[in-house]
Amino acid sequence: MVLLAAVSLSTFVFTADPKGDLSVSSIQVFPGNARRYANKNQDFAFVNFNLTADLTPLFNWNTKQLFLYVSAEYENKRGVRRKEDAQLSVAGRNKYAFRELSASFKNARPAHYTLKYNVMPYVGALTYGEAARTAEPVPFPERQELS
Amino acid sequence: MYSMGALGMQRNSLSQSVGVGRRGSYTFGARARGCQCERDARLARGGRVLAPGDVSPKIPRAHEFPIPLASTSRVAYTYRVPFLSSSPLPEHRRLASISNTAGVLVAIVIAKTNAIDVQEPCSRTNSRRSGGSASAMFVPVLHGLNARILHAEVLLQVLNFVSVLASGLMIWKGLGLITNTESPIVVVLSGSMEPAFYRGDLLFLTNPSDQRYQTGDITVYKVPGADIPIVHRVLETHDSVSKKGMVSASPLVDKQLLLTKGDNNPIDDIDLYQGLEWLERKHIVGKVRGCAISVLVGYAPFVRANRRVHRAPFRFLPYVGYVTIAMNDFPQLKYALLGGLGLLALIQRE
Numbered sequence: 001m002v003l004l005a006a007v008s009l010s011t012f013v014f015t016a017d018p019k020g021d022l023s024v025s026s027i028q029v030f031p032g033n034a035r036r037y038a039n040k041n042q043d044f045a046f047v048n049f050n051l052t053a054d055l056t057p058l059f060n061w062n063t064k065q066l067f068l069y070v071s072a073e074y075e076n077k078r079g080v081r082r083k084e085d086a087q088l089s090v091a092g093r094n095k096y097a098f099r100e101l102s103a104s105f106k107n108a109r110p111a112h113y114t115l116k117y118n119v120m121p122y123v124g125a126l127t128y129g130e131a132a133r134t135a136e137p138v139p140f141p142e143r144q145e146l147s
Numbered sequence: 148m149y150s151m152g153a154l155g156m157q158r159n160s161l162s163q164s165v166g167v168g169r170r171g172s173y174t175f176g177a178r179a180r181g182c183q184c185e186r187d188a189r190l191a192r193g194g195r196v197l198a199p200g201d202v203s204p205k206i207p208r209a210h211e212f213p214i215p216l217a218s219t220s221r222v223a224y225t226y227r228v229p230f231l232s233s234s235p236l237p238e239h240r241r242l243a244s245i246s247n248t249a250g251v252l253v254a255i256v257i258a259k260t261n262a263i264d265v266q267e268p269c270s271r272t273n274s275r276r277s278g279g280s281a282s283a284m285f286v287p288v289l290h291g292l293n294a295r296i297l298h299a300e301v302l303l304q305v306l307n308f309v310s311v312l313a314s315g316l317m318i319w320k321g322l323g324l325i326t327n328t329e330s331p332i333v334v335v336l337s338g339s340m341e342p343a344f345y346r347g348d349l350l351f352l353t354n355p356s357d358q359r360y361q362t363g364d365i366t367v368y369k370v371p372g373a374d375i376p377i378v379h380r381v382l383e384t385h386d387s388v389s390k391k392g393m394v395s396a397s398p399l400v401d402k403q404l405l406l407t408k409g410d411n412n413p414i415d416d417i418d419l420y421q422g423l424e425w426l427e428r429k430h431i432v433g434k435v436r437g438c439a440i441s442v443l444v445g446y447a448p449f450v451r452a453n454r455r456v457h458r459a460p461f462r463f464l465p466y467v468g469y470v471t472i473a474m475n476d477f478p479q480l481k482y483a484l485l486g487g488l489g490l491l492a493l494i495q496r497e
Binding site: 035046064067069071118128 | 322361364365380381382383386387439
């Protein structure tokens with residue numbers, strides 16, 4: 001028990017703050033149907049991004065997994081939204097559906113894209129951090145119709 | 148195991164500091180009964196249980212010795228007859244969330260019942276005071292009859308057992324108050340968060356009421372209508388904004404909607420929400436702050452999946468995690484375990 005406490009305290013000792021670059025190359029917005037209600041129209045955004053980051057300082061003997069995710073933060077007229085795409089591609093698109101609560105990206109202000117990480121140790125406290133952020137907010141394009 | 152030894156050492160030092168009086172520390176019980184051996188000898192001779200010269204068990208004077216009732220109490224009590232007529236120790240009517248707490252309580256109870264000592268009859272140089280002194284409180288009222296003394300010892304055992312259970316429950320609930328969740332320590336039951344959390348891992352939760360949840364947080368939530376809480380990561384958050392364009396820090400003021408997904412699942416949790424579109428803060432039990440794994444020992448026999456045989460790492464689950472999982476999978480085990488514990492506590496004498 002004492003050993004476990006000591007190991008978990010060691011998670012606070014390791015402090016690393018790696019930084020990287022994240023850039024969005026293109027965004028496309030397509031209409032589609034919501035997953036649950038097939039009749040409900042929903043806008044889906046597909047974001048292609050490039051990111052480079054060196055996260056090796058985060059790995060120590062107590063690190064079990066490093067969970068990386070790109071998060072989009074933006075506002076629309078009604079509120080603040082934040083979404084997350086998983087993980088680990090250097091140049092890729094979002095893996096999970098990026099959909100908007102109000103079913104349309106029309107009213108959405110430009111979004112900040114950030115690369116965040118979550119260090120999960122074997123024993124101890126989880127730590128979060130932000131590794132990269134797009135320099136300027138990236139606007140959403142108009143909806144493109146599927147041809 | 149060494150934690151039990153630590154408790155044992157603690158107990159000894161406590162009793163030594165508490166004991167007063169001549170001959171190290173003798174118990175009132177031993178003196179009043181005049182040692183059962185002598186009385187048995189008297190009975191065998193056909194005499195009465197109490198010889199005329201015996202000191203009849205009278206109400207002890209307060210200054211003679213302190214009688215700690217609980218193992219942690221060091222206050223001197225004066226013996227009062229109303230003790231027996233006053234309300235008994237408050238018994239907790241139910242053990243809440245038994246599947247979560249039972250594992251922790253098992254460890255605490257077994258450690259403590261092994262450490263608690265019962266008085267040894269017939270011993271003048273008895274250096275363990277707590278058991279003997281407590282039972283001595285019963286003796287003046289139940290004097291003279293062996294059967295009643297036996298009942299007193301059984302009663303003492305039950306009392307000890309119940310007090311240990313109660314203290315374990317108090318610790319658990321206190322922890323829940325501090326962390327603002329109903330179960331601050333949970334055990335992972337499924338593999339939907341692998342490779343981060345495997346079955347049997349312990350998770351520590353908090354539920355800060357003044358902070359909003361962010362994407363990437365690992366939350367434990369309970370959908371109304373579902374039996375067990377689910378540990379998944381937040382995929383989306385939607386916060387409502389006040390008219391001034393600001394988001395209040397506390398989620399209680401403006402609502403926050405969440406969507407979750409397990410790391411090892413291909414899709415998000417919409418199907419698990421039982422009709423809900425989004426999770427709200429009220430469904431969330433807590434946010435995972437820390438974890439403790441089960442130790443990887445070796446390799447299990449093969450696990451078949453999709454006609455391909457591949458090895459799966461064998462997890463030697465820690466005591467608490469394994470007990471909780473077993474009790475979740477086999478509910479009868481819960482009752483069997485509790486019954487066995489109760490029996491053990493009653494049977495145990497020394």
